[in-house]
Amino acid sequence: MNILLRKCHGSGNDFLLIDEISSQYHFTEKDRQNLAIALCNRKSFLGADGILFTMKSVHADAKMRVFNADGSEASMCGNGLRCVGRYVCELLEKDEIVIETMKATLSVNKAESIFNEIPTYCVEISPIVFSLSALPMTLDKDHLINEKVPELSDQLLFSAVAVPNPHLITFVDKEKLYDNTQETIAKYVNGPNPLFPDGVNVSFVKELDKGEIFVRTYERGVGFTNACGTAMSSSSLISCLLSMNEFESSIEVYNNGGKVRCVVHKYEDEYKIDLIGNATYIYEAEIKLDLIKPELFQVIQKSSFDEQKHYEELERYANQRIKKELCV
Numbered sequence: 001m002n003i004l005l006r007k008c009h010g011s012g013n014d015f016l017l018i019d020e021i022s023s024q025y026h027f028t029e030k031d032r033q034n035l036a037i038a039l040c041n042r043k044s045f046l047g048a049d050g051i052l053f054t055m056k057s058v059h060a061d062a063k064m065r066v067f068n069a070d071g072s073e074a075s076m077c078g079n080g081l082r083c084v085g086r087y088v089c090e091l092l093e094k095d096e097i098v099i100e101t102m103k104a105t106l107s108v109n110k111a112e113s114i115f116n117e118i119p120t121y122c123v124e125i126s127p128i129v130f131s132l133s134a135l136p137m138t139l140d141k142d143h144l145i146n147e148k149v150p151e152l153s154d155q156l157l158f159s160a161v162a163v164p165n166p167h168l169i170t171f172v173d174k175e176k177l178y179d180n181t182q183e184t185i186a187k188y189v190n191g192p193n194p195l196f197p198d199g200v201n202v203s204f205v206k207e208l209d210k211g212e213i214f215v216r217t218y219e220r221g222v223g224f225t226n227a228c229g230t231a232m233s234s235s236s237l238i239s240c241l242l243s244m245n246e247f248e249s250s251i252e253v254y255n256n257g258g259k260v261r262c263v264v265h266k267y268e269d270e271y272k273i274d275l276i277g278n279a280t281y282i283y284e285a286e287i288k289l290d291l292i293k294p295e296l297f298q299v300i301q302k303s304s305f306d307e308q309k310h311y312e313e314l315e316r317y318a319n320q321r322i323k324k325e326l327c328v
């Protein structure tokens with residue numbers, strides 16, 4: 001069969017978007033899993049952090065299903081939702097839509113450009129749940145906000161939140177950002193372990209100036225990525241809870257792939273986060289494959305978009321800022 005793919009990214013977190021609205025592919029669950037493993041393989045011609053299956057929805061403008069590079073399905077993907085959101089907005093010629101995801105139907109709207117001419121979208125990150133059973137995290141308490149977890153470290157303070165995919169967050173100094181502590185912890189909690197039966201996305205966060213943080217994430221099902229949208233949203237939320245930043249104010253979130261903006265909203269008994277950032281198309285490709293052996297896919301045609309060069313300007317700006325603050 002032939003499949004049309006659109007390679008896209010949000011903050012350098014890159015995906016292959018497969019449009020099942022305009023084409024009828026009839027994938028089984030096993031096909032989706034196998035496609036993610038085969039096409040996201042960085043040693044292949046394509047390579048990506050995940051696949052965004054963009055589908056029809058009964059009650060929303062479209063539905064997004066996200067598969068990590070290891071074939072596991074995630075309940076949510078913030079950077080991916082901006083890409084799917086842009087794609088569906090353009091398909092339906094709308095500026096505001098709602099997208100069904102595994103656990104929630106979320107709003108997406110076209111936003112004012114975050115930097116020069118970069119296509120920018122604002123997505124809703126919700127529901128937000130602190131109960132450890134929601135992650136799930138097995139610990140003898142209900143919540144974990146800025147506390148030690150001796151099984152993980154005798155120094156670091158961790159917070160756990162589901163948005164609704166699971167995140168473990170710790171604020172660190174710049175020396176800890178790039179030593180091997182994060183990788184060691186992330187590999188432990190994403191292998192067979194007593195704390196996180198389903199694994200967890202692990203972020204190390206450095207406070208920069210007021211209203212600015214840097215987030216580095218080891219993603220469940222992928223490994224280190226340039227950025228993780230739900231992790232940057234969760235880190236912004238925790239930074240507000242710890243009074244480093246303010247609710248209802250913009251937080252500039254730097255990452256290894258650029259930067260996004262988050263605004264954390266606090267209502268009476270719930271939180272919601274706006275995640276605002278680029279949704280950039282890199283290329284469109286047509287591949288030919290047999291679903292029995294998708295790893296043997298062939299590329300039939302590929303045509304590039306020329307918007308990546310605009311994104312690279314933001315990347316340069318963000319890198320300079322990071323270099324200055326973190327001396328990397």
Ligand SMILES: N[C@@H](CCC[C@H](N)C(=O)O)C(=O)O
Pocket residue numbers: 013066068073074075076077078079080165166201219220221222225227228229230231
């Ligand atoms: N990169 C994503 C999150 C993708 C899913 C994650 N790896 C998980 O398994 O929860 C984002 O931008 O949020």
